[in-house]
Amino acid sequence: MSAELESTAPVGEVPPARGRADHDVPPLVVQGATKTYRGRREQVVAVDDVSFTMAPGSAVSLVGASGSGKSTIAKMITGQEKPTSGTIIFGDIEVNKLRRGSLRKYHHRVQMIFQDPYGALNPLHTVEYTLTRPCQNFLGLSARDARTRVNELLETVGLTPAEQFAPKMPHQLSGGQRQRVVIARALACGPDLIVADEPVSMLDVSLRAGVLKLLGQLREERGLSLLYITHDLLSARVVTDEILVLHHGRIVERGVTKDVLQHPQDDYTVELLEAVANPYAAVPGGAPAGESTTGPDSTESPSDAPPADPTVAQPAGEH
Amino acid sequence: MSLLSAQGVNVAYVPARGQRIWSVRDVDLELEEGEFVGLVGESGCGKSTLGYALTRMLRPPARLEDGRIIFDGTDIASLTGEELRRQRRNGFALVLQSGMNALNPVRTVNNHFADILKAHAREGESHSKADMRARGAELLGKVELDVGVLDRYPHELSGGMRQRVAIALALALEPRLIVFDEPTTALDVMVQRAVMKTIRDLQREQKFTAVLISHDLGVVLESTQRVLVMYAGRIIEDQPSRDLLVGEHHPYTEALLQCYADPRAETVELSGIPGSPPDLSLPLEGCAFAPRCPLAIDISQEVVPPLAPLGRGRAACHVRAPSTVEAASNGKHRAATVAVEPGGASRVS
Numbered sequence: 001m002s003a004e005l006e007s008t009a010p011v012g013e014v015p016p017a018r019g020r021a022d023h024d025v026p027p028l029v030v031q032g033a034t035k036t037y038r039g040r041r042e043q044v045v046a047v048d049d050v051s052f053t054m055a056p057g058s059a060v061s062l063v064g065a066s067g068s069g070k071s072t073i074a075k076m077i078t079g080q081e082k083p084t085s086g087t088i089i090f091g092d093i094e095v096n097k098l099r100r101g102s103l104r105k106y107h108h109r110v111q112m113i114f115q116d117p118y119g120a121l122n123p124l125h126t127v128e129y130t131l132t133r134p135c136q137n138f139l140g141l142s143a144r145d146a147r148t149r150v151n152e153l154l155e156t157v158g159l160t161p162a163e164q165f166a167p168k169m170p171h172q173l174s175g176g177q178r179q180r181v182v183i184a185r186a187l188a189c190g191p192d193l194i195v196a197d198e199p200v201s202m203l204d205v206s207l208r209a210g211v212l213k214l215l216g217q218l219r220e221e222r223g224l225s226l227l228y229i230t231h232d233l234l235s236a237r238v239v240t241d242e243i244l245v246l247h248h249g250r251i252v253e254r255g256v257t258k259d260v261l262q263h264p265q266d267d268y269t270v271e272l273l274e275a276v277a278n279p280y281a282a283v284p285g286g287a288p289a290g291e292s293t294t295g296p297d298s299t300e301s302p303s304d305a306p307p308a309d310p311t312v313a314q315p316a317g318e319h
Numbered sequence: 320m321s322l323l324s325a326q327g328v329n330v331a332y333v334p335a336r337g338q339r340i341w342s343v344r345d346v347d348l349e350l351e352e353g354e355f356v357g358l359v360g361e362s363g364c365g366k367s368t369l370g371y372a373l374t375r376m377l378r379p380p381a382r383l384e385d386g387r388i389i390f391d392g393t394d395i396a397s398l399t400g401e402e403l404r405r406q407r408r409n410g411f412a413l414v415l416q417s418g419m420n421a422l423n424p425v426r427t428v429n430n431h432f433a434d435i436l437k438a439h440a441r442e443g444e445s446h447s448k449a450d451m452r453a454r455g456a457e458l459l460g461k462v463e464l465d466v467g468v469l470d471r472y473p474h475e476l477s478g479g480m481r482q483r484v485a486i487a488l489a490l491a492l493e494p495r496l497i498v499f500d501e502p503t504t505a506l507d508v509m510v511q512r513a514v515m516k517t518i519r520d521l522q523r524e525q526k527f528t529a530v531l532i533s534h535d536l537g538v539v540l541e542s543t544q545r546v547l548v549m550y551a552g553r554i555i556e557d558q559p560s561r562d563l564l565v566g567e568h569h570p571y572t573e574a575l576l577q578c579y580a581d582p583r584a585e586t587v588e589l590s591g592i593p594g595s596p597p598d599l600s601l602p603l604e605g606c607a608f609a610p611r612c613p614l615a616i617d618i619s620q621e622v623v624p625p626l627a628p629l630g631r632g633r634a635a636c637h638v639r640a641p642s643t644v645e646a647a648s649n650g651k652h653r654a655a656t657v658a659v660e661p662g663g664a665s666r667v668s
Binding site (some may be wrong): 175 | 382510528536575587
């Protein structure tokens, strides 16, 4: 298996920090993946017979409430967990059979972005150190080359001037900046697939758009695939083309993100849509798409914003 | 008369070394009896600090440097010790962001209720074990939890359940004001919706005054009657919630609204707010939002805008709500900052 790995991504070769990956991104095929956790008294089926395919360079979102199994799927794809049954195949690699050395090589190509930018960075290390590690470990770069690459990475994620950010400690950065460092770290080894687990849920709304834009842009420029895990349907809509709705470990609905959100078929998808607390989406019963939502477009003057639905923000005392 | 009236509230974080951070600056605020008010803004804008100040929960290095907080006729800003505790019994509570951190991991839910009821028992009030248990059960019922939860430890409960317990604890003394500090931020969307509904129902039923602190404008607009928008420690807009989606507002409020969209719309375009909030250790020069504001004019750079009428509410903006009394706008804050600078840093803790 390790031979197969080397044929597609020789370890010594340095993928560019900018521009398209120099090799083809393979598809990811998840086939009948099931994961059960055995408790003392009962068995918990976290993921139940999930199958899907991610085309090279596609962006797919996995949405669902907590406990729906979305993070377990992410862990199985990154090789942190092994499926109880089923297979996960990335190109010619059978992920569910990887162990140690081959898993490490696999991580060269699949990287993860974590939810909590406050917890994902070692508070005792500078940004430069954090980003140098994967460059040296995965790419075998010399210290000097690694430093150059760190600067490239920081520029890629919009932390400019890079020289100013490199020596900073995590506590000197805002949440949005930290998350950009986490993204830069994921990009360091030039991965083909990025699994982002709720990357913006800990960030202020005002910063989310920037990070989401960055993810979309990276995907476009580098041709990498993005698996985006969230419970926030709005960000799923912005970042991805395809959506999988998970409920109790099963995929209950799938399709083109826009279609699924505009015409949800499954009751659970409807429920998720209604749970979105959002000034524009909070219209009970679901206003016809497009009609209620010309407001947020920044090119329009605010007076064009939709009239407030009286049921949206009804004063609590008046009932 | 309003239930709570804050005047010229200034809160600073006073580090052992270095500059003070002025987290809340010259805030004037009136809360009416039975009102549900939202307090929104980006992280670091001072909304939680203000919520803590209003309930006198500030802990060092945070310090209430200046201002009066009149709760039901008493200035609670100057109260200490036993007097403050008695005043607390009469009226105000705080629900913290994470139920996980607010509860003691080695005590059952019942113990939490008993602690509060014992600590604040009124003269002649029974606090037999059975009575307190009954009271705990009743409170859990209010937040839609099963009586069985009384004998559970916090780790045995889900995040949503813990947050409900925290709300029940806040209700225990029948407060007239409850400040909810991001009560649903750590929760799943579905659970968030359910917990917010419980808070709304309780507020409607029991008619306490509620302040909901959140960075999520969506949650706030769904629940509250009035929204206060904070930026860099100041309240920059005060509007009825239902007006927020229409008409002109403070450019910062408008920018916040543009961070949202309906995921079902034909085209979805999100815009963030470029730039970052100002350094709160420096005195304000003009409008704090001016460097990020597309509408900023010359005067925005020089004069701190006061809250002036805009629509049915007020906004602090030279462009959207020009004030006739610009001269009066340089609040206490600037003077205060200048005054404490020499040596002030090394004085405390």
